[in-house]
Amino acid sequence: MNYNFGAGIGRNNRNNINNNEHKNNNPAASPTATTRRIETFYDMREVLGDGTSGQVRRAIHRQSGKERAVKVINLRRHVDTSMMEMMEREVSILQSIDHPYIVKLVEVFVEHGVAMYLVMELVKGGDLFDSIVEKQRYTEVEARRAMRRLLSAIHYLHEDSNIVHRDLKPENILCSSPTHVKLADFGLAKIVKSDGLKTFCGTPAYFAPEVLQRRGTVAGQGRYGKPADMWSLGVILYILLTGKPPFDTNMDEFQGFEVDFESDLDVWSTMSAAKELVAQMLRKDPKRRLTVRQACDHSWI
Template identity: 40%
Template sequence: MLCSMSFGRPLGISLSQFNRRTIRAALRPVSKKVPSSLNIMAKDDAADDLLPDKDAAKEFYAKYEPKEILGRGVSSTVRRCIEKESGREYAAKIIDLSTDAENVSMQESTIQEIRILRIVAGHPYIIELHDVFESNTFIFLVFELCKNGELFDHLTTVVTLSEKKTRYIMKQVFEAIEHVHKKSIVHRDIKPENILLDENLNVKLTDFGFARVLKEDEKLSELCGTPGYLAPEVLKINMFEDYNEGYGQEVDIWACGVVMYTLLVGCPPFWHRKQMVMLRNIMEGKYSLTTPEWEDITDAPKDLIRKLLVVDPKKRLTVSEALEHPFFQVMQWETNLSELKKTFKHSSSSMSETHYQSKKFEAKKLFRFGILCVRAVVRIRRLKYTPEPLSIAVAQVDPYRIKSLRKVIDACAFRVYGHWVKKGEGQNRAALFENFPKTEVKQLFLASPQPDS
């Protein structure tokens, strides 16, 4: 999916008591199947799929040439398309109003999303809505094309991201959300599936289907979003009748904490095979930063995650405070170091061109000495994070505790089973990280007599 795919509406559920069946139904992932009965459609032999009839979308076909399908939603399809006049590629989200019994509501939701996209337009890390067309049965949203797809799929390929890459991506995400929040808008569906990557691997925040423009001091109460990324206050207001505080933009900050946690270690913080346990973990803020995969991660990202995943929204960081966190200040050091290296390189080439031949001042030696000093400073700064030598004894008892072996294990698991990972909670990537033996089985194994070697 290379463009905003999901087009949901708030579930609008208000629970008077803790009802497991109801909450499960409310949070069940939306089906990705395309309805079989489609009206006013024409056959696309190349893609073996269906396209809107040209009579039903004259304006769109006059300006764009639709190509292959990039992804599907419940009532929408995303296709690559080419603008005839310029030859530029775009992603067209084609929303079919004829298949939805509540097509009036769908149309209103689409108009609301378009309005919000235009309010937040112009930011480098937010998807650009290029064009809009509307007919009686279809709405066409033409977006910029992000050729590297979703962050979700990228993470499935690489399993985890380094602190440096996580810092690079999360800084862009926070800057996009800061822009959204300054417009008095709450996104309500921040997750890797809704973060696209362009050809330069820059972030593009997308899918504003759940977004809302907030009035001054307004609080929301609808239950909407994706289960694993829901903030505690969203669940509480829909589960407990005595909780009536509502929620606001703080829910986006919580979701960013979940995304950042997932990028660093590959699995989300609250996932559990039993969804009710997962929801309870979210409401209690129950997660771990002490498992083996966290041992090689520095304190700065851990501290930021702790301050993002705070159950009380009033004590949670704001987006501006998150950007001021020391984790992102390291980025300034890396940028300055990069510029310093460029300056040294430029100075070296300039010196070689002038053929400076003074015996008292040797530019090349001074340059080399400068580089060695820079390297020494960098190594000293990173010394406390340098991993210990590989221990055979530890590897035999708990190989997953050793970073190099852990990367091999995770890479093999995702190489073999990566295709199994889906966007729904039923096939969550976290299941591939469940590598701890059950206590009972382990105790039986240890208690059983071992054969003589």
């Protein structure tokens, strides 16, 4: 079954993401690649946003005039081995994937000891968090349109690429319009192995219970994997439909993961299928939680 929901992606172009602006200069494959100065090829413009690892700036390719978003990762500060491995992993993952609802990596520049530059597809319109704040909450039709695209992207990551994003949240979803969304920020993404993942990472409001169990110690209980992404998507869908989080909890209260369908009875009473989908995506037991394939096949989608 095709889960691209009309996006039209073919097997032949899955790995064709190096659509270089200048064909005679191959992009750097990793932070260890030969240095090229980004200013030679791009006119760097205003800052679009700030993050923990650096800035995102708008840039214009000097030869073609195309606009891009450039993620600038600061290398002037101390960068330890784990940080470098994370940056290399992000680049490697972005270079290996190609999907219409995932922001594309165009090329990479490295100025050793200064910065690494990830030249990305520019998505104008802000992120999903800003859109939710502006709209307060999505209509059922709008939420379905956005979620179909997100599920398509996650289906591709989970089923075709064996990748877990690990930081799904509205701030990491870019919008060219409220329902035309693209998944971004693969800084915590990782290929999942048979023994699962163990690193305690992500954003607390979107933590799955099994990720929270990893808190505090390397030898924490259990492992986690793809179901953690589905939990985060369930939180996002709840927020889209109600404009607020699905539960009031904190990292010290594991029992707090109880989905609140009572305070918005007027909303959920008219959306029984959507409520069922959210409830099944937010099951505390990851073995009982919907997989991405099951969510794509749900009647509401």
